[in-house]
Amino acid sequence: MAEEMEKKIIDYQNYAKQLELIVAQKAxxxxxxxxxxxxxxxxxxxxxxxxxxxxxxxxxxxxxRQEAEKQILDxxxxxxxxxxxxxxxxxxxxxxxxxLRTELESILKPGSGSGGLGQ
Numbered sequence: 001m002a003e004e005m006e007k008k009i010i011d012y013q014n015y016a017k018q019l020e021l022i023v024a025q026k027a028x029x030x031x032x033x034x035x036x037x038x039x040x041x042x043x044x045x046x047x048x049x050x051x052x053x054x055x056x057x058x059x060x061x062x063x064x065r066q067e068a069e070k071q072i073l074d075x076x077x078x079x080x081x082x083x084x085x086x087x088x089x090x091x092x093x094x095x096x097x098x099x100l101r102t103e104l105e106s107i108l109k110p111g112s113g114s115g116g117l118g119q
Contacts, residue, residue, distance in 0.1 A: 001107075005104065005107050005108075008100055008103060008104055008107075009104065011100060012097065012100045012101065012104065015093050015096050015097050015100065016097060018093055019090065019093045019094065019097065022086050022089050022090050022093065023090060025086055026083055026086040026087065026090065029079050029082050029083045029086065030083060032075075032079050033076060033079040033080065033083065036072055036075050036076045036079065037076070039072055040069065040072045040073070040076070043065060043068050043069055043072065044069070046065055047065075048065060048066075049065075050065050052064070052065050052067075052068040054068060054071065
């Protein structure tokens with residue numbers, strides 16, 4: 001019984017760490033998405049024949065405005081997809097954590113009188 005509980009505690013800690021990483025990654029992608037939205041707004045304000053430069057491997061490269069919009073839109077779509085994936089992973093891990101927490105609490109309550117686990 002002690003081995004089983006120890007394994008569940010280790011699993012719980014691992015899932016909690018994974019969840020922290022996913023939440024941090026999601027925050028990074030959300031920040032990136034906000035930056036891209038601002039960039040898109042600014043590019044759309046430019047005249048059709050405006051000169052636009054884009055960073056490419058440490059160099060500024062001139063691109064047409066329409067190409068800049070397309071590249072920003074592609075990056076926005078990629079960021080949105082990644083956020084969606086991370087949200088699904090976050091939900092799955094949260095459910096696993098809740099399930100493990102419930103199991104551990106039920107193991108701890110009857111025998112030891114110390115009830116409850118924090119996240």
